[in-house]
Amino acid sequence: MNWDVETLSRIQFAFTIMFHYIFPPFSIGLGLLLVIYESLYLITKKKIYETITRFWVKIFAANFSIGVASGIVMEFEFGTNWSAYSRFVGDIFGSPLAAEGIFAFFLESGFLAILLFGWNRVRPGMHLFATIMVAFGSMMSGFWIVVANSWQQTPVAYEIVEDFGIRRAVITDFWAMIFNPSAMIRFAHVIVGAWVQGAFLVLSVSAYYLLKGKNIEFAKRSFAIALGLAAMASLAQPILGHTHAQVVAEWQPAKLAAFEGLYETQTQAPLYLVGWTNPETRETKGIAIPGMLSFLAHGDIDAEVTGLDAFPEEDWPPVNGVFQSYHMMVALGMLFIGLTTLSLFFLWRGTLFKQTWLLKLYLPAVALPVLANQLGWISAERGRQPGSCRDSSGRARASPHR
Template structure:
């Protein structure tokens, strides 16, 4: 049986990976909701109200599942990682308290108005609530990413106590918040969330267009999603480069693992794809000579620190996993840029919604941002090993001392069953809402034609 450390890492990875499906969707969808409702207020076209109402219902579903799956991780800190919890309690306690006060309370407080406030509050108040919910979902990400980033590049602290009783204590709150990696990582995470939410909107819109249902509302929601996605996809190039730059400076072993660079100090290629042989200390693949050197130091001939410069106990063991995860994220990022730019081109040529093959691709492309977000987290977290707090606390030392392997296996099996049921329920309810569509007041058989005619007239009205 695997060790308690491996099992606990698998358990936490599984629970956080499942949870991380939902927060990016709510963040990205929140931005799209603000745009949709803003279009309704600006134009007065009923169609924008209908699609806003439709997506608010889906947002509520995503929010509910996200909250339910996130609670489990709080308990895992105490059950599986008691030493870690004691060590970072002062740091994480302040960040998570801020998340609860400034983010969760804001989001959940205005969510009630967002869902039930139609026809009960003014349009302006309801739109303000939509903005607050969108901001609340982003603020949640802010404090969680700050806490995680402190683990990557810890600053603003002192260590009190020794051995198992040692703990990090904040000496400068704002230095902890603005640690060297927090803002770069935050921007990268938020933009990844924008992509997840906007591609969900485009996927549903493309589905309706291909099925010839709710055609005009589908076109409107697709355009909203595309406006967010194309900006986010291009911006991710910049934030990704910034994130890689901080890794090269503060976590060189992680960067070397991401690119499969082994030589202690040599010119480093940038691999497009490849395979890492961890036993032989060798990477085989297609790469741009000196590419990593240029991106890191601005020179194709500059040396880059490789894995060979670090003792085996100080570098990631699953190098190929880190390498593949990192390159999957980059490859998907390039695909998203290509898809969104192609869609913008066809939209400009007024041929986008006639391209059934492209609409079909967008239906399935909803999976791509999710895979990229997950792969990016895998690369960041596995690449940080063997440290849970970089340079300070090893993962092997962070475990609870009394937890047994069979206990972790039992809880992991239970989590798998429960989360599988939750995911099936989520997909069932999501599909049910999508099949019902945004036309809440029309007969299922007649809704598409009459709903489209009504909104076409509104769109053609000179007053709008």
């Protein structure tokens, strides 16, 4: 490996952002569960739900603090590691980041004080409202960050201008930039993934208490509600992922081709379940379903899917790395569906909490959604390096990050 400044900057930034991204999904997932637990407390007046809410609020606050601290480091690295890029697209990229601070972070952090210290100081309804605002603010933070990142994936509504000999990109339509072609589906995919991660944290801790025979009522109720959210979110992910893949097929065909190791443009393109791809020999070997990629991307088994041969080789993403990270993410998603569906079956039978083998699986399982979310971002970011996208007329062109 050539250890030049660019490579070292990439490694440092990758480490920073991957460490940071451990925490926001926990905040988003826990935030929604806090709303559910506290709402149940106000509706049923059962003290156990207040106990559950108070416990998870402490975990939420600790996680939120680390997320904020690590996020500040990431923001500074935009200027230290990618100063030229920041100057070039700062007018565009900086807009959603500024909106995140003004409209989301301040909302979340402002009501966080009431959430943490407002017990017995404000009315229960006001405290629930604060909890809702914190959860909403955490999701809106995710929205603005995804908007900024999605513009890099599918850049629209900008033009290149030159001032005093310096070229830079400027916004031509603010709302078109926000609602760029990939923003909404990527936001939904990210948020639902965060719900899975937050729910699995609750499932893991609750399973620990159940196995230890401590705080049984607390653990059972926490577990059951988190399981419902985890199952719902896990089942929704394949649908959202499918829609996202269709957007990638239209706007980032090189990325989709790398996802599936598709080197030749073809009809009845296969979908690989597992495999290994070799960019040097341009071969992909593994277990594949013939025609399924064509069907998923275009709704027609005979549809043509653009392969990597449509792009200069120097514009290819790192194919095997993207192929493997994408397929591992999908495999983990299927695992979450199987695990949560099986758990719901035992819950329906009334025997869930007697299945100690299943509860033991949940102890380390908290790490799996973290890994899945990390793999998703790796696939998205490496898939666009250098990659290509399409403009509004459908013509392939280089992404402005280059």
